[in-house]
Amino acid sequence: DTGVSQNPRHKITKRGQNVTFRCDPISEHNRLYWYRQTLGQGPEFLTYFQNEAQLEKSRLLSDRFSAERPKGSFSTLEIQRTEQGDSAMYLCATTGQGISEQYFGPGTRLTVT
């Protein structure tokens, strides 16, 4: 158990709909990262927070994507006007005692039909 939960685990939505995913670390870890993983690829960085501040965003994070981390605890990732290309596993990770190593949640698998 990495101490990171993600909900929902699976989401099927129709193209054009909005979806929101949630990441809950058990304890308030300093940093929280979001990744996208498509079939046959490794995770790709989307964005990360240090406490409630969003410090970096990947160019993969189009303006349809938004992430928040109110109060520096849980985080949400919203995708507006979903496209079929958004179908992927969305992973959340937090840091342990050393901020350079990350611990991943089980992910949310999004399927856009």
Add this chain to the structure above:
Amino acid sequence: AQSVTQPDIHITVSEGASLELRCNYSYGATPYLFWYVQSPGQGLQLLLKYFSGDTLVQGIKGFEAEFKRSQSSFNLRKPSVHWSDAAEYFCAVASSGGSYIPTFGRGTSLIVHP
């Protein structure tokens, strides 16, 4: 920019045989290196990491990896593979300062035959 190459998409071994998964990285300074394992439908679990010091690092589940700066490699090894080791393995490199955002390889799928 940092990058990781895992040249083997699939590796098939027999249970009890030894294993080596290859990883080559590109990074200007001394990198932080990681190996993660991912079972189907699950998140990634950290197997081991290298930051500095001894170039042979031990991890969980009997895995080890060796950092070779001259070859820009960080290969993962296990002397005797168990059927439960079948999974996807990812090598990652991160900068040694600042954001620590890792770049992952595309992964190697390990198949274990009985």
